Amino acid sequence: MSISVENLTKIYGEQRAIDAINFSINAGEIVGFLGPNGAGKSTTMKILSGYIPPTSGKAAVLGMDVAENALEIKRRIGYLPELNPLYTDMYITEYLQFNAQINGIKNSKPVIERVIETTGLTVERKKKIGQLSKGYKQRVGLAQALINDPEVLILDEPTSGLDPNQMGEIRKLILELGKNKTILLSSHIMQEVEAMCSKVIIINQGKIVANDSIEAVKKRLDKNATTILVRFRDAVKGAEIKNKEGVLKVEDLGGNAYRVTSQNKVDLPELLFKFAVDHKTIILEQREEVESLENIFQQLTKNV
Amino acid sequence: MYSIFLKEIRSFLSSLIAYVVIIVFLLFIGLFTWVFADGNVLELGYSNLDTLFTMAPWVFIFLISAITMRSFSEEIRQGTFEILSSKPVTDLQIIIGKYLASVVLVAFAILPTLLYFYSIYQLGLPKGNIDIGATWGSYIGLLLLGSCYAAIGLFASAVTPNQIIAFILGMFLCFFFFVGFQQLSNLALFGSFDHLVQWIGIQYHYESISRGVLDTRDLVYFGSVISLFLGLTYISLDSRKW
Numbered sequence: 236m237s238i239s240v241e242n243l244t245k246i247y248g249e250q251r252a253i254d255a256i257n258f259s260i261n262a263g264e265i266v267g268f269l270g271p272n273g274a275g276k277s278t279t280m281k282i283l284s285g286y287i288p289p290t291s292g293k294a295a296v297l298g299m300d301v302a303e304n305a306l307e308i309k310r311r312i313g314y315l316p317e318l319n320p321l322y323t324d325m326y327i328t329e330y331l332q333f334n335a336q337i338n339g340i341k342n343s344k345p346v347i348e349r350v351i352e353t354t355g356l357t358v359e360r361k362k363k364i365g366q367l368s369k370g371y372k373q374r375v376g377l378a379q380a381l382i383n384d385p386e387v388l389i390l391d392e393p394t395s396g397l398d399p400n401q402m403g404e405i406r407k408l409i410l411e412l413g414k415n416k417t418i419l420l421s422s423h424i425m426q427e428v429e430a431m432c433s434k435v436i437i438i439n440q441g442k443i444v445a446n447d448s449i450e451a452v453k454k455r456l457d458k459n460a461t462t463i464l465v466r467f468r469d470a471v472k473g474a475e476i477k478n479k480e481g482v483l484k485v486e487d488l489g490g491n492a493y494r495v496t497s498q499n500k501v502d503l504p505e506l507l508f509k510f511a512v513d514h515k516t517i518i519l520e521q522r523e524e525v526e527s528l529e530n531i532f533q534q535l536t537k538n539v
Numbered sequence: 540m541y542s543i544f545l546k547e548i549r550s551f552l553s554s555l556i557a558y559v560v561i562i563v564f565l566l567f568i569g570l571f572t573w574v575f576a577d578g579n580v581l582e583l584g585y586s587n588l589d590t591l592f593t594m595a596p597w598v599f600i601f602l603i604s605a606i607t608m609r610s611f612s613e614e615i616r617q618g619t620f621e622i623l624s625s626k627p628v629t630d631l632q633i634i635i636g637k638y639l640a641s642v643v644l645v646a647f648a649i650l651p652t653l654l655y656f657y658s659i660y661q662l663g664l665p666k667g668n669i670d671i672g673a674t675w676g677s678y679i680g681l682l683l684l685g686s687c688y689a690a691i692g693l694f695a696s697a698v699t700p701n702q703i704i705a706f707i708l709g710m711f712l713c714f715f716f717f718v719g720f721q722q723l724s725n726l727a728l729f730g731s732f733d734h735l736v737q738w739i740g741i742q743y744h745y746e747s748i749s750r751g752v753l754d755t756r757d758l759v760y761f762g763s764v765i766s767l768f769l770g771l772t773y774i775s776l777d778s779r780k781w
Contacts, residue, residue: 320618336542
């Protein structure tokens with residue numbers, strides 16, 4: 236178990252930032268940590284990285300309690316905080332040199348070369364951090380977290396604020412790193428989590444609302460219904476579709492288009508095809524609505 | 540700790556803070572000691588460095604507060620402190636590393652004034668007519684005073700993420716510890732405790748060491764003030780965990 240959290244609670248003043256959460260992450264997993272702003276993602280990550288202690292509950296990284304073995308854990312993890320804070324007046328190599336030193340790495344040269352290469356900083360290596368583009372700054376942030384070749388990486392919104400190309404590159408890099416490291420990364424972007432992670436933990440108002448593989452989370456909300464968007468050539472009466480057996484709901488979207496929801500046991504495409512034939516019209520467009528992680532996220536984190 | 544120390548020194552050098560502090564200090568002190576009409580050595584005709592040692596504590600109030608103002612406030616504001624604390628170093632190591640870097644910078648500002656010492660030694664009539672013991676004592680006193688200011692400034696910088704507030708608070712605390720207690724004791728408010736109040740201030744001990752006598756009590760005093768403020772800095776940083 237790389238990370239395990241038991242009844243972890245953090246209270247700021249009156250507010251419960253996280254409220255008795257439990258989860259565990261196995262070695263080698265890339266886990267996405269999702270949730271709206273202020274849900275408690277960063278707080279959890281700050282506790283795991285040893286920046287702040289929990290109010291109550293236990294958090295263990297690599298089998299060691301964060302309260303008891305803080306230094307040993309810090310030696311073996313890499314952490315990229317939200318907003319990627321860096322010393323902008325330092326040169327890249329100078330900054331990495333400092334990070335190597337602080338980690339007690341004696342022969343730092345090959346180590347610095349390794350992280351510069353892994354994070355793709357070779358072209359920009361002579362520059363000051365302040366002169367870099369956001370994407371490259373993010374790479375420096377990652378390089379800093381990788382300097383001690385950590386077993387566990389904790390990345391707080393590693394792609395936020397980047398343009399789509401930079402985002403893609405950072406994602407590729409994280410996927411590459413995930414081959415031999417355990418990674419916990421937080422994000423707002425569902426596709427990103429879907430593309431990178433094997434597991435997802437969704438947190439809302441300090442409580443975990445989902446913690447499973449992405450497929451399982453999707454299925455869980457997949458109810459027993461199928462929804463199809465359909466558009467006919469000619470006007471039909473929505474109510475007539477509704478009358479068919481097994482159809483649960485018909486929504487008129489205008490322009491002869493309908494959103495039809497039926498029980499799973501009904502073959503909805505066939506039903507719609509027959510309906511069109513019966514009404515001497517044809518189907519111009521038909522598409523099954525798949526429950527995206529985005530929808531699930533919205534459903535789970537709707538604040539009632 | 541060493542890595543933090545080195546990083547701070549580098550940042551002083553690359554941000555020009557080091558050069559500005561050293562040059563401004565030497566200009567100030569040089570002008571007062573050698574050029575300005577009131578009290579320059581040549582005019583007064585006494586072969587001592589009193590001007591240096593009376594002016595320096597005042598100049599240091601500004602300069603040292605300026606050196607230390609960003610050390611923690613900037614790290615906290617930028618969030619880099621969060622990265623630092625995710626590294627295998629303790630808060631105490633971070634504090635001591637930063638503190639030592641400031642003290643070294645102060646020492647490097649004082650160092651060139653040894654030239655003044657040499658000049659006066661040469662200019663004395665007869666040559667070498669300067670109270671060497673008292674001068675060395677004053678140098679040690681000045682370094683200890685600078686070290687106290689650095690600890691105070693570090694504390695001021697740890698309590699706020701705003702550099703300007705850290706600067707002003709640092710200046711005030713340095714000022715107050717230097718002459719504040721002395722002045723309070725002059726008000727005769729504390730009856731028989733007057734002496735004790737005066738004793739809490741830095742000036743009393745600074746003057747005592749300046750006479751050229753390294754009294755253990757004074758050394759313990761300086762050590763205590765430094766430890767007190769470094770301790771307060773630690774508590775202030777630790778308060779994020781409460």
